[in-house]
Amino acid sequence: AVPLSARERRLAARVREAAARDTALRILVALDQRELHVLRANDTLLVAPVGIGRDAMLVWEGKIWHFATPRGIRTVREKATDPVWTPPDWHYVEVARSEGLKLRRLQRGKPVPLASGDLLEVRANVAGLVRTSGVFDTLAEQEELIFGDTLFIPPIGTRNRQIRGVLGRFKFDLGDGYLFHGTPDTSSIGNAATHGCLRLHDADLAWLHANVPVGTKVYIH
Numbered sequence: 207a208v209p210l211s212a213r214e215r216r217l218a219a220r221v222r223e224a225a226a227r228d229t230a231l232r233i234l235v236a237l238d239q240r241e242l243h244v245l246r247a248n249d250t251l252l253v254a255p256v257g258i259g260r261d262a263m264l265v266w267e268g269k270i271w272h273f274a275t276p277r278g279i280r281t282v283r284e285k286a287t288d289p290v291w292t293p294p295d296w297h298y299v300e301v302a303r304s305e306g307l308k309l310r311r312l313q314r315g316k317p318v319p320l321a322s323g324d325l326l327e328v329r330a331n332v333a334g335l336v337r338t339s340g341v342f343d344t345l346a347e348q349e350e351l352i353f354g355d356t357l358f359i360p361p362i363g364t365r366n367r368q369i370r371g372v373l374g375r376f377k378f379d380l381g382d383g384y385l386f387h388g389t390p391d392t393s394s395i396g397n398a399a400t401h402g403c404l405r406l407h408d409a410d411l412a413w414l415h416a417n418v419p420v421g422t423k424v425y426i427h
Contacts, residue, residue: 257405
């Protein structure tokens with residue numbers, strides 16, 4: 207584990223103290239132990255392993271992403287079943303770099319000519335190819351838009367910017383883009399492997415979904 211700064215140690219101590227004073231139903235996440243605890247008063251109701259942020263940096267077009275799970279006090283804002291993931295820009299940056307591809311945004315109202323003679327275009331809420339015959343063929347919604355040496359980033363709101371199954375069966379919104387959620391990569395649970403969210407097994411998330419209401423405090427230290 208990366209040693210904590212003095213500021214991080216002070217913050218973690220304040221979060222632990224606040225959690226100890228709270229007697230209501232609450233969630234504690236110990237980042238060092240990579241564990242989640244659900245407590246009511248002094249009773250422990252659930253202990254579960256969690257995957258946490260991997261503490262890495264990514265830079266693209268002047269934007270910097272820091273993939274860490276921040277310490278602090280949050281609240282369960284929303285719960286969802288069978289959630290759909292809208293990939294942030296960093297997802298496409300990572301895919302492009304891993305595959306050695308160029309990266310370009312696909313914009314509504316701006317068709318892109320392809321080497322095949324087709325046009326890559328967004329119509330309504332889906333990307334597709336306008337064939338030389340004029341026919342518009344929609345593209346598969348669960349696949350990346352790769353043509354030639356370029357990966358295209360689909361616009362927010364299109365079906366091509368939605369991926370099912372990545373977040374598991376349940377999602378809990380903690381605000382600022384941070385979530386409790388599931389994952390098909392269960393080997394990442396218990397490790398520093400995420401982009402900042404907290405990953406749990408579906409069985410533990412099912413318990414949380416049944417027993418933890420919206421508004422519950424989450425103490426991350």
